[in-house]
Amino acid sequence: MADDLKKGLEGVLVAESGLSSIDGDAGRLIYRGYSIEDLARGASYEEVLYLLWHGELPTADELESFAAALSEEREVHDDVLDAMERLATADERPMAALRTAVSMFSAYEPETDADPEDLEATMRKGRRITAKIPTALAAFERYRLGEEPVDPHPDLGLAANFLYMLTGEEPSDVHAETFDQALILHADHGLNASTFTSMVIGSTMADIYSAVTGGVSALSGPLHGGANQDVMEVLMEIDESNLDPLDWVEQATDEGRRIPGFGHRVYNVKDPRAKILQERSKELAESGDSKWYDITTTIEEYLSQEKGLAEKGIAPNVDFYSGSVYYQLGIPIDMYTPIFAMSRAGGWVGHVLEYQEDNRLIRPLSRYTGPTDQEFVPVDER
């Protein structure tokens, strides 16, 4: 491979950004200068959204009006609810239902005629999308269960309200805080594949609905956001196999299986978000069933130490412990990746807004390797 061809765009610098920064050797992640640990400990998802979109942490008053504006936008149009019902009846996957929902939101956008260069309007649209995603997703889940959707609760924050709309019951403080923290941890991560997808779409000055729909699509794959669901499925496969988790993982890796939740393009050490989620998973396990936490740590130890992956710079990523956290919060497994999208929508919108401030169409090159000078033969002579 020639030196100038960077497969997978590895190491290629394509933009400047003030949103988030990753030190892959130190295992450090910051959003606009604040460590992910401090934000996870002290902020709410709404606060982090404000930080990402506005560049600085809000004052108490700013946060109150920002959260209120988000809360006011939670309801989705009846047509979107109908679509969620139809897709649930057709047994569609929730990630695909979400892709459809985000695309549909634009049909009911009040500022549909806003100038694409009006970034304030784009931010308001982004706010609407971010506010509505939890409602559409929860409605989809309710329809799957044969139940009616639960209306958003105006007094609950975005995280607690999602859990409320999912189950019809207000979550405990521990569950609401844990879920809020998970949303904070997933909100942004440099130019990951889905964020880059959104930026490419945004660079054409297409609308933010298109950019976020593209982000959802890119996130769905098993190499990216889809891995959190895969991790939980592996944990369940181990449980159902009745094998000792150590024997299972040994056998699986000997067969050349790649364990989801391990490895990352940027981190060479354990992802700092995995450390935080591991703590949350452990805490939930202490007051419930420790099985999932125990299996996860067994896999981590085996792969990192005995299999030598740590030495090769292959370590647990954000998806490795999020599955067991969500499972213990009672969230259905195929909702894990949509939940990731619910949070990362904030990052997608933030990056599109930032890039469009000084926009240039993103258009890389590929090297042509096909034939040249072919003689055209009309179809009836071929």
Ligand SMILES: CC(=O)SCCNC(=O)CCNC(=O)[C@H](O)C(C)(C)COP(=O)(O)OP(=O)(O)OC[C@H]1O[C@@H](n2cnc3c(N)ncnc32)[C@H](O)[C@@H]1OP(=O)(O)O
């Ligand atoms: C939110 C997120 O998107 S985080 C990532 C979520 N995805 C996953 O967890 C899926 C599992 N992980 C992977 O498939 C990869 O690590 C990726 C896709 C995340 C990163 O991929 P890349 O940077 O392209 O690395 P690539 O696939 O080339 O792997 C590099 C080396 O690490 C090894 N490797 C990467 N991931 C793993 C893994 N999970 N288990 C075992 N070995 C692995 C590869 O076999 C390869 O080894 P080699 O050089 O000896 O052939």
Ligand SMILES: O=C([O-])CC(=O)C(=O)O
């Ligand atoms: O950064 C990446 O490549 C993957 C990602 O989105 C994340 O880890 O949150």
